[in-house]
Amino acid sequence: MSNRVAIVGIGQTTHSGRRPYVNDGELIYDAVTKALADADLSINDMESVMLGNMDLFEGHSLNDAMLNLYSGAAGKPGFKMNTGGTVGSMMAIQGWYHIASGLYDLCLVIGWEKHDEGPATPAISTITDPAVDRPFLVGAIGGLATVSVAYMQRSGCKLEHAAMVRANASQAAARNPNAHMREIYSVEDVMKARMVMYPLNLLMCCPTSLGACALVLASESKAKKISKKPVWMKDHVTVHVEYGGAQFGIGEKRWTSHMEAGAKLFKRNNITKPMKETQVFEMYDPFAFAIPMWLEDFLICEPSEGWKLIEKGALKLEGEYPVSPSGGVLCTNSIGDSALLRVAEAALQIRGDAGEHQVTREVKQALASGFGGSFWSDLLLLSKTMD
Amino acid sequence: MKPKVQEELIYLDMTLKLPFKWRTGETMGEFFRELKENGILYANQCPTCGRAFCLPKTVCTRDHTRCTERSKWIPVGPKGTLVTFFMAEQSFLLPTTGEMLKIPFAVGIILLDGAMVTLQHQLEETDTEKIKPFMRVEAVIKPKEERKGNIYDIVHFKTINE
Numbered sequence A: 001m002s003n004r005v006a007i008v009g010i011g012q013t014t015h016s017g018r019r020p021y022v023n024d025g026e027l028i029y030d031a032v033t034k035a036l037a038d039a040d041l042s043i044n045d046m047e048s049v050m051l052g053n054m055d056l057f058e059g060h061s062l063n064d065a066m067l068n069l070y071s072g073a074a075g076k077p078g079f080k081m082n083t084g085g086t087v088g089s090m091m092a093i094q095g096w097y098h099i100a101s102g103l104y105d106l107c108l109v110i111g112w113e114k115h116d117e118g119p120a121t122p123a124i125s126t127i128t129d130p131a132v133d134r135p136f137l138v139g140a141i142g143g144l145a146t147v148s149v150a151y152m153q154r155s156g157c158k159l160e161h162a163a164m165v166r167a168n169a170s171q172a173a174a175r176n177p178n179a180h181m182r183e184i185y186s187v188e189d190v191m192k193a194r195m196v197m198y199p200l201n202l203l204m205c206c207p208t209s210l211g212a213c214a215l216v217l218a219s220e221s222k223a224k225k226i227s228k229k230p231v232w233m234k235d236h237v238t239v240h241v242e243y244g245g246a247q248f249g250i251g252e253k254r255w256t257s258h259m260e261a262g263a264k265l266f267k268r269n270n271i272t273k274p275m276k277e278t279q280v281f282e283m284y285d286p287f288a289f290a291i292p293m294w295l296e297d298f299l300i301c302e303p304s305e306g307w308k309l310i311e312k313g314a315l316k317l318e319g320e321y322p323v324s325p326s327g328g329v330l331c332t333n334s335i336g337d338s339a340l341l342r343v344a345e346a347a348l349q350i351r352g353d354a355g356e357h358q359v360t361r362e363v364k365q366a367l368a369s370g371f372g373g374s375f376w377s378d379l380l381l382l383s384k385t386m387d
Numbered sequence B: 001m002k003p004k005v006q007e008e009l010i011y012l013d014m015t016l017k018l019p020f021k022w023r024t025g026e027t028m029g030e031f032f033r034e035l036k037e038n039g040i041l042y043a044n045q046c047p048t049c050g051r052a053f054c055l056p057k058t059v060c061t062r063d064h065t066r067c068t069e070r071s072k073w074i075p076v077g078p079k080g081t082l083v084t085f086f087m088a089e090q091s092f093l094l095p096t097t098g099e100m101l102k103i104p105f106a107v108g109i110i111l112l113d114g115a116m117v118t119l120q121h122q123l124e125e126t127d128t129e130k131i132k133p134f135m136r137v138e139a140v141i142k143p144k145e146e147r148k149g150n151i152y153d154i155v156h157f158k159t160i161n162e
Helices: A024-039 A064-071 A084-100 A120-125 A139-155 A159-173 A187-192 A220-226 A257-268 A290-297 A306-312 A335-351 B025-038
Strands: A005-012 A048-052 A106-114 A195-198 A210-219 A231-239 A280-282 A365-372 A376-383 B041-045 B074-076 B079-088 B105-112 B119-122 B136-141 B154-159
Touching: A005 A024, A005 A084, A005 A220, A005 A335, A024 A064, A024 A106, A024 A210, A048 A064, A048 A084, A084 A106, A084 A210, A084 A231, A084 A335, A084 A365, A084 A376, A106 A335, A120 A139, A139 A195, A139 A290, A139 B079, A139 B105, A159 A187, A159 A290, A159 A306, A210 A220, A210 A335, A231 A257, A231 A335, A257 A290, A257 A365, A257 A376, A280 A335, A290 A306, A290 A365, A335 A365, A335 A376, B025 B041, B105 B136, B119 B154
Parallel strands: A048 A106, A280 A365
Antiparallel strands: A005 A210, A005 A231, A106 A210, A195 B079, A231 A376, A365 A376, B041 B074, B079 B105, B079 B136, B105 B119, B136 B154
16 A cells, blocks of 8 residues: 655745746745645655646746755655646645655655737647647637536526626635635626637636645655645545547547546545535536536536536535635636645645635645646545545 | 735747748648649548548547548538537637737637537637537638638638528
């Protein structure tokens, strides 16, 4: 059996749309020093250091070589990863692998992005097949707009429900000092926003942010010695999806990476009522239809029930099942750290350290997800106790 | 007192302009040859699961089986059903050409008659009120002398009434 892994240090920068007086490395250093301070450890204690972001966004390949002075990786095992939107959650999972292997006791993982430095949409467009898809699927928004139309069609969800999701997220982000977009919007405000790609208007898309997040992960023996409030990484699933149209369920049975991830994680952990057995979900929610649609896909609620939960107010910070109480990706999206922030924020909820945006229910177990690349999924289960 | 706004320090403008050549491979190459020479859209079939792919692919994602047996290719379309769509009302830089997207730009996910896997292409209609999921559409293929053996040999998909 593999070693157990705990999160013992959490650090993040504040997030914004622009920070012209900070370069990539200085941004990372800010998050790293905060995570080390939270763990009460020094960089010399770290046995491996890993860095993740989207290369093309800053026009800078293999940037870990230049950035190792800021990340603290020099002289240590470490690598750079880029898996698109999931890069942050993959960092947490790669850290888990290092420690679970028994070869390492302490590991530092970092995710970052500086969206103000390059054009994100053309960079994302380069993930698709240049011969047939690239002229038509414009960035991430094109693909997400098509799944939104399909979701409205099959579930009865309306544009107004997406606006409710964004309005809820704005109220949550207003309570999170590290979030990027902290303005409060009403449903009417969201409905009035400029259309970007039907059915997604400007407020229904995630912003382009910059920021960094870092976690210190520890083995069981180490965590028990050094940490008063370790958060256990109980399980995680990564699923890659088939490139193509199976997600629409037309011509063949509907099948998505989120569905596969939810089924595997819940079965393996004997979870039959996810909304009871986990108390909060920090979801990677890059567009406003994501929360209702993906609660269904992760098998957390029944098909076509997601938007009804929004209508009931069940997913708000003080609701029956809070989803993305930090404001989520909808309010802060510095891609390379977006999915790591989900893990960090879920861990803060378990520790009871989320401050103003701490949910009202007691959190014993939490979910965090990542989404990206060509529609692939990470789903993590965090726990207050080891078993 | 308002906090002093920090002035912008030095930044460098940088443009990456890198030329690439991308091989379409044996299966898409054959698909484009048929489209160019005969104006016919083909799907290929997986011998293991029987799914018909248009756009065709060399290997089935699920079975990892080669699907290149040419005698098993079947003509599909040019009519099909619109599954879903998006409509760009904001322009973006296109990485393939370095040009800005011409808006309005509607893209449909389309299931061609006879195929079991969807493809995406531009829609002629750009009024979101008139684009309905599950409406019938048809590929408009360029005249032979204008065809080059690429995805733009299909001009767009037009709405049809049937």
